[in-house]
Amino acid sequence: MVAQVMQAASAHEHEEEARRRALLGVDPTLSLEEQQRDFLDRLSAVAGVDPRKPEARLVRSQATELFLRLEPVQARLAAMPVEERRAALADIRRRMGFSEEMIAQKAADDAHRDARWENGHSYMKARAELFSRLGQGEALEAELRSLREQYFGHEAPTIAREEESGFFRYQRRRVYGRN
Structure with missing residues (x-):
């Protein structure tokens, strides 16, 4: 059986x-x-x-x-x-x-996501420049906190926790129409 x-x-x-x-x-x-x-x-x-x-x-x-x-x-x-x-x-x-209404809503969502990804890529570039300029240490950590706040505002602590765990959301695969 x-x-x-x-x-x-x-x-x-x-x-x-x-x-x-x-x-x-x-x-x-x-x-x-x-x-x-x-x-x-x-x-x-x-x-x-x-x-x-x-x-x-x-x-x-x-x-x-x-x-x-x-x-x-x-x-x-x-x-x-x-x-x-x-x-x-x-x-x-x-x-x-x-429906055309849903298409317009999805287009607005896509535009918002495009802006977030563009911002995220700019942040990653600025982050890499900080690492190459400052190396390691407290000065780097302070600059990174400031940079995250500049780019992500209230989401900066979330981004910091993600990075501490090894996850970098703007290095992952972009799925157009989805993320």
Whole structure:
């Protein structure tokens, strides 16, 4: 009995993995629009779901996030100038069935995130300059505190704790349309 349950679980895992591969295998040579059309076709075939339908609000959100996390999609978005990327994200969301109001809200969120990342990258550059100029010690720590406050205001203590733990949020991978 246990062997049959284990066998069934293993078969289910293989089936799930095959579905995942079928869904996520986006051709990087396609345009963003073609990648999205292909993704939606495969989503419909694999899961029997069309996120563009009005009643599929939760599926639409999840499908959009999944699509935006695909490496070929991120590579295309990263290679675009800011305004072109913003237009591409709006088009992606439009083709997913988002309302114009939601597209505008998501665009505002994206603009806010873009500004945060730009600020974060400027901070990381200034931080590196401090390290090269001051090395180690109390003077460096004081300057770092001041720099964090300058760039992050009330979030400076959070950034300091992250750095103490070895996490540098602006060195991690940027996922356009997400973070």
